[in-house]
Amino acid sequence: MDSQQLISELVGASYDSTIHMEKRLRRNWLVRTVDPLPNQGTLSKMQAALEEVVFASIGQAYSAVSTPEALAGVRPSILLVRLREFHLLVRIECADHENTIGDAISIAQWGTLQRLDKEIEFDDLQGLPWDCWFQLRAARLERERGVGQE
Numbered sequence: 001m002d003s004q005q006l007i008s009e010l011v012g013a014s015y016d017s018t019i020h021m022e023k024r025l026r027r028n029w030l031v032r033t034v035d036p037l038p039n040q041g042t043l044s045k046m047q048a049a050l051e052e053v054v055f056a057s058i059g060q061a062y063s064a065v066s067t068p069e070a071l072a073g074v075r076p077s078i079l080l081v082r083l084r085e086f087h088l089l090v091r092i093e094c095a096d097h098e099n100t101i102g103d104a105i106s107i108a109q110w111g112t113l114q115r116l117d118k119e120i121e122f123d124d125l126q127g128l129p130w131d132c133w134f135q136l137r138a139a140r141l142e143r144e145r146g147v148g149q150e
Helices: 003-014 040-062 068-073 103-118 134-145
Strands: 019-021 024-033 075-086 086-096 123-126
Touching: 019 068, 024 075, 024 103, 040 075, 040 103, 086 103, 103 123
Parallel strands: none
Antiparallel strands: 019 024, 024 086, 024 123, 075 086
């Protein structure tokens, strides 16, 4: 078996199981960072800012085809918990498949992880090196090329 095929299987198996709640999905991600994490107070401020940025991305993608009420229903909720100096739990809740708009679930999940990786560089996600995850690798390559810079 070639290494790329094996890595693909490992990445697929590393996706956190989704917890279904009433009209919402919850996913927990475990991150190991390159540098020591800030204190929990700073992380709490970061999670609020992340929620706003990710929700703005969803709004930008779907405001032309959706009502403000429908958009409010897909607003993600993000929780960042410092476990140890280099270990972070990222909990992302978003609308479930029946109540979502377009790709709002993917934007909530990967938009959050990509933005967080930009602020707190990941060493690995779910125990696999960051570059095994296409979504993280692609976002870092875009940043290096200066694509999508604000």
